[in-house]
Amino acid sequence: MATSESSGNVVDTSPKPQSSERSVTVLEKQTQRRIFKIIVIGDSNVGKTCLTYRFCCGKFPDKTEATIGVDFRERIVDVDGEQLKLQLWDTAGQERFRKSMVQHYYRNVHAVVFVYDVTKMSSFESMPGWIEECDRHNLNKEIPRIFVGNKCDVTDKIAINTNLAQKFADSHNMPLFETSAKDESKANHVEAIFMTLAHKLKNAKPMMPVHMYGTGYSRSNDVVNIHDSPEKRGLQRAESGDGTREGCSC
Numbered sequence: 608m609a610t611s612e613s614s615g616n617v618v619d620t621s622p623k624p625q626s627s628e629r630s631v632t633v634l635e636k637q638t639q640r641r642i643f644k645i646i647v648i649g650d651s652n653v654g655k656t657c658l659t660y661r662f663c664c665g666k667f668p669d670k671t672e673a674t675i676g677v678d679f680r681e682r683i684v685d686v687d688g689e690q691l692k693l694q695l696w697d698t699a700g701q702e703r704f705r706k707s708m709v710q711h712y713y714r715n716v717h718a719v720v721f722v723y724d725v726t727k728m729s730s731f732e733s734m735p736g737w738i739e740e741c742d743r744h745n746l747n748k749e750i751p752r753i754f755v756g757n758k759c760d761v762t763d764k765i766a767i768n769t770n771l772a773q774k775f776a777d778s779h780n781m782p783l784f785e786t787s788a789k790d791e792s793k794a795n796h797v798e799a800i801f802m803t804l805a806h807k808l809k810n811a812k813p814m815m816p817v818h819m820y821g822t823g824y825s826r827s828n829d830v831v832n833i834h835d836s837p838e839k840r841g842l843q844r845a846e847s848g849d850g851t852r853e854g855c856s857c
């Protein structure tokens with residue numbers, strides 16, 4: 608069972624301590640909760656933002672704009688009785704919006720989700736390039752990687768058949784998921800993608816030192832503070848947007 612942090616729906620069946628004792632217990636639980644950083648990468652327009660929004664906010668966003676730098680969403684999930692915080696880094700697909708941020712994407716990563724658009728061959732053909740980028744940034748080869756074909760609802764425009772995608776996924780030892788962030792009936796697929804990762808991660812050792820967990824990200828730790836303004840984050844402003852979207856707006 609997964610619980611959403613934003614809804615405050617965390618299950619706690621332990622005996623309830625009183626007042627200050629209680630707040631210490633809650634604080635302890637929060638600081639002990641393991642956090643996993645998952646980067647979502649792929650060409651612009653493949654639906655990275657919509658997929659992460661679907662998982663963290665439970666719906667398809669009314670509208671999206673090209674991501675600038677990185678957007679950041681998180682959700683707590685329950686895996687075999689342990690609550691894990693999945694921190695999704697929804698990265699920009701457009702080169703001009705990612706170049707100043709790339710080094711941050713690849714630091715302390717626990718899992719990678721590669722996304723292509725099943726209706727767009729070029730986005731599939733870009734996949735080796737995205738894998739190379741991970742290699743160039745010395746991403747640990749052992750961390751879980753998942754290959755996702757999005758926009759399966761556009762059935763009359765499918766350009767990459769499942770066999771081809773499966774072969775590619777097999778050759779890189781990745782599970783393949785074909786899904787749609789938009790189609791309500793495929794919402795379970797999106798859930799399955801991230802829950803598959805969560806199960807794999809539960810058995811993985813956390814790679815970030817504990818003091819970097821929680822909300823205290825700072826530049827001195829080489830992790831960008833995503834609550835900084837885009838300018839402070841060294842990002843370029845979007846020509847079409849205000850560049851101030853941060854966190855999860857659901």
Ligand SMILES: Nc1nc2c(ncn2[C@@H]2O[C@H](COP(=O)(O)OP(=O)(O)OP(=O)(O)O)[C@@H](O)[C@H]2O)c(=O)[nH]1
Pocket residue numbers: 649650651652653654655656657658671672673674675698699700701757758759760761786787788789790
């Ligand atoms: N039909 C359909 N459209 C989708 C789906 N997912 C996303 N879209 C649409 O595809 C477009 C791009 O979606 P985004 O999620 O913004 O794409 P992105 O990969 O985040 O793009 P960048 O931020 O530029 O890297 C938007 O118009 C979405 O509405 C899907 O599953 N089905």
Ligand SMILES: [Mg+2]
Pocket residue numbers: 655656657672673674697698699700
């Ligand atoms: Mg985006």
